[in-house]
Amino acid sequence: MKQIQRDGLLVELIDELTNYGSWCGETHIQKATYFLEAMMGIPLGFPYVLYKHGPFSFDLSDELASMRADALLEWEIKPEPYGNALKTTNVSAGLKARVPRTLARYLPAISFVAEKFGTRGVKDLEKISTALYVTKEASGRGCEARAQRITELKPHITLEEAKEAVCFIEEMFREAEPVIREIGGGET
Amino acid sequence: MLNAYQKIYPNRFSTHTLRKVNNQVSFLGRLGSLEKKVRGTAKKNNHEIRDPVYAFIHMNSSEREVLNSAPVQRLRHIHQLALTNLVYPGGTHRRFEHSLGVMELATRIYNAVLENGGTDSLDIDGKYDEIYYLRVLRMAALVHDIGHAPFSHASEDLFPGDCNHETMTLRLIESDEMEKLWAMLKIQTEDVAKLALGRDHPKKKTFSNTEAILSEIITGAFGADRMDYLLRDSHHTGVAYGRFDHYRLTETLRVLPKTYEDRSKEPALGVEIGGLQSAEALLLARYFMFSQLYFHPVRRIYDIHLKEYLQAWLEGGRFPVDVTGHLNLTDNEVMAGIWRASRDPDLPGHGVAKRIMMRDHYRVLYTRNPDDVLKYREAGLAIYTAASAAFGEENVRHDRPKIPASQVAFPVLEPDGRIVSSLLKSDALRHIPEVAVDTVYVHPDLLDAGRAWLNENRESIIKSGSELEDTA
Numbered sequence: 001m002k003q004i005q006r007d008g009l010l011v012e013l014i015d016e017l018t019n020y021g022s023w024c025g026e027t028h029i030q031k032a033t034y035f036l037e038a039m040m041g042i043p044l045g046f047p048y049v050l051y052k053h054g055p056f057s058f059d060l061s062d063e064l065a066s067m068r069a070d071a072l073l074e075w076e077i078k079p080e081p082y083g084n085a086l087k088t089t090n091v092s093a094g095l096k097a098r099v100p101r102t103l104a105r106y107l108p109a110i111s112f113v114a115e116k117f118g119t120r121g122v123k124d125l126e127k128i129s130t131a132l133y134v135t136k137e138a139s140g141r142g143c144e145a146r147a148q149r150i151t152e153l154k155p156h157i158t159l160e161e162a163k164e165a166v167c168f169i170e171e172m173f174r175e176a177e178p179v180i181r182e183i184g185g186g187e188t
Numbered sequence: 189m190l191n192a193y194q195k196i197y198p199n200r201f202s203t204h205t206l207r208k209v210n211n212q213v214s215f216l217g218r219l220g221s222l223e224k225k226v227r228g229t230a231k232k233n234n235h236e237i238r239d240p241v242y243a244f245i246h247m248n249s250s251e252r253e254v255l256n257s258a259p260v261q262r263l264r265h266i267h268q269l270a271l272t273n274l275v276y277p278g279g280t281h282r283r284f285e286h287s288l289g290v291m292e293l294a295t296r297i298y299n300a301v302l303e304n305g306g307t308d309s310l311d312i313d314g315k316y317d318e319i320y321y322l323r324v325l326r327m328a329a330l331v332h333d334i335g336h337a338p339f340s341h342a343s344e345d346l347f348p349g350d351c352n353h354e355t356m357t358l359r360l361i362e363s364d365e366m367e368k369l370w371a372m373l374k375i376q377t378e379d380v381a382k383l384a385l386g387r388d389h390p391k392k393k394t395f396s397n398t399e400a401i402l403s404e405i406i407t408g409a410f411g412a413d414r415m416d417y418l419l420r421d422s423h424h425t426g427v428a429y430g431r432f433d434h435y436r437l438t439e440t441l442r443v444l445p446k447t448y449e450d451r452s453k454e455p456a457l458g459v460e461i462g463g464l465q466s467a468e469a470l471l472l473a474r475y476f477m478f479s480q481l482y483f484h485p486v487r488r489i490y491d492i493h494l495k496e497y498l499q500a501w502l503e504g505g506r507f508p509v510d511v512t513g514h515l516n517l518t519d520n521e522v523m524a525g526i527w528r529a530s531r532d533p534d535l536p537g538h539g540v541a542k543r544i545m546m547r548d549h550y551r552v553l554y555t556r557n558p559d560d561v562l563k564y565r566e567a568g569l570a571i572y573t574a575a576s577a578a579f580g581e582e583n584v585r586h587d588r589p590k591i592p593a594s595q596v597a598f599p600v601l602e603p604d605g606r607i608v609s610s611l612l613k614s615d616a617l618r619h620i621p622e623v624a625v626d627t628v629y630v631h632p633d634l635l636d637a638g639r640a641w642l643n644e645n646r647e648s649i650i651k652s653g654s655e656l657e658d659t660a
Contacts, residue, residue: 004565004566004658005658026597048393049387049389049392049393049394049395050393050394050395051387051395051400052395052397052400052454052455052456053454058387058388058592061593061595062590062591062592062593064593065591065592065593065594065622066590066591066593066622066624068622069591069621069622069623069624070561070565070624071558071561071562072565075611075618077609077611077612077618079612084597084609084611084612091562095565098654098658099658100658101658102658122454153394153396
């Protein structure tokens with residue numbers, strides 16, 4: 001995927017997350033992008049490591065900074081106890097206008113992710129994104145084994161919470177199936 | 189109470205104490221006698237190395253074995269800033285002293301973090317041995333750059349396949365020579381690799397909170413790597429923008445829970461409110477050093493010319509990736525090759541070698557302009573493509589490097605115990621721009637013609653570039 005297409009999708013994702021009432025901090029954008037890639041199969045090409053709050057891509061973080069440098073995104077600072085969020089700009093609207101086919105193709109997946117995950121808290125996102133990470137890491141393993149693995153990786157998550165997160169991911173995969181088919185997820 | 193450093197070196201004063209003493213006695217002009225008195229209790233096991241940035245770097249005899257290993261000694265022959273000395277003549281320092289500096293500074297940060305927050309601050313995952321991890325941290329800091337190819341980042345693209353300097357660092361950390369040293373120091377190879385490589389570890393895809401924080405002490409926004417290269421590069425090149433109050437910053441660093449809107453928390457390196465101005469100074473220093481030094485257009489074109497020479501000179505145009513081949517190749521061999529090739533038209537890379545030696549580099553035709561970016565984000569690429577068509581691809585070069593995020597958002601501890609985002613507390617941080625570079629160069633003989641051509645065609649090129657169709 002070309003950079004312009006990828007950034008167009010990121011801008012669209014941030015707009016959709018905002019529309020669905022997401023806080024749109026960088027952690028939300030990180031997790032939502034991970035769902036787009038790992039669940040919906042959109043080949044954005046960001047590598048992820050399992051970090052402090054679940055899957056995290058430093059390349060994506062650098063890309064968001066580069067988009068700020070090019071006036072496609074800007075900080076939105078909100079009063080305490082809230083922190084900083086990212087929002088799109090007039091310039092980013094112009095970018096979206098240049099990739100209409102890409103946006104049209106992947107919009108159903110972006111809307112799905114924004115709706116299902118956008119308003120969840122960071123703690124919740126950590127659990128379910130880690131469940132997705134573990135599922136992708138060892139797709140053949142049963143729910144119990146995956147939940148166990150989550151508690152190994154994230155000791156502060158209880159086994160019960162981990163099981164719930166794994167079940168939720170299974171359910172999301174089922175719900176997402178028609179959308180994944182529609183967008184031809186995984187193809188470039 | 190003894191800190192972790194003092195537990196390893198029970199007869200020593202901490203670096204902080206030494207610095208305070210050094211500052212006092214320097215001022216009074218009695219450095220020699222008082223320093224001797226302070227150091228009188230040190231065992232032979234402990235060693236100091238003079239350093240222009242920190243005055244002294246400390247290590248014990250076991251650690252010195254690592255310093256004397258072939259991979260670390262090789263860094264004496266790898267320039268920190270490639271051919272920057274062709275622009276800033278003082279910039280001839282090597283990765284060796286940087287690595288020592290990172291080790292020293294990482295130790296200071298670690299001690300400050302533990303002293304400020306107690307052991308609990310790093311005991312995030314429930315099991316933590318502070319002395320063991322100090323040893324790992326120091327060694328990881330010392331070896332974090334051993335995988336660099338000649339001229340460091342300038343030639344990174346010439347590793348074959350998916351290999352990069354991090355892959356080579358891992359390979360060397362796991363080599364027989366280094367494995368023996370880790371065993372002697374009673375530290376695990378895997379732990380050294382995790383902290384040395386952090387986020388860029390080629391194999392490690394999962395990080396515990398403790399590992400993440402410790403690796404950030406070396407490679408993070410307030411990590412020892414960043415602090416040292418800014419201070420050291422500034423010192424050697426004479427570009428004063430890189431200086432900041434690292435004493436104040438180091439001593440106010442804390443592991444703080446970064447709080448989210450749902451009240452969830454994750455540990456992150458942050459600062460006490462008293463260190464906020466030092467943190468601002470560091471991030472501003474980074475911005476200025478990137479725009480003034482690291483991305484100076486003439487410095488960058490020499491990276492491009494150097495890479496062109498290496499492609500012609502290296503076997504198959506690629507660096508060797510076996511341990512022996514890597515250890516045998518330094519800047520010295522490359523510079524000798526460039527020197528010879530510049531004088532002998534029959535040697536590979538003669539043209540570009542001569543260009544480097546005679547400072548006859550390609551000249552700037554176009555640099556990034558915010559107005560152009562608003563019209564078309566890839567304006568530089570469009571101009572490069574059009575200029576290549578007009579003047580020949582061999583006469584035009586394009587530079588659009590990927591620049592890591594500056595990471596201006598971090599937690600800040602207020603005097604009343606509240607923890608808030610740095611962006612809420614600092615107007616300066618909110619407005620530090622991200623550095624961006626997009627430069628087109630042209631053969632020196634074509635500079636005048638190129639400029640005339642660009643004046644005539646600039647707007648139409650940028651406009652036509654912005655109309656590229658959306659194809660997969």
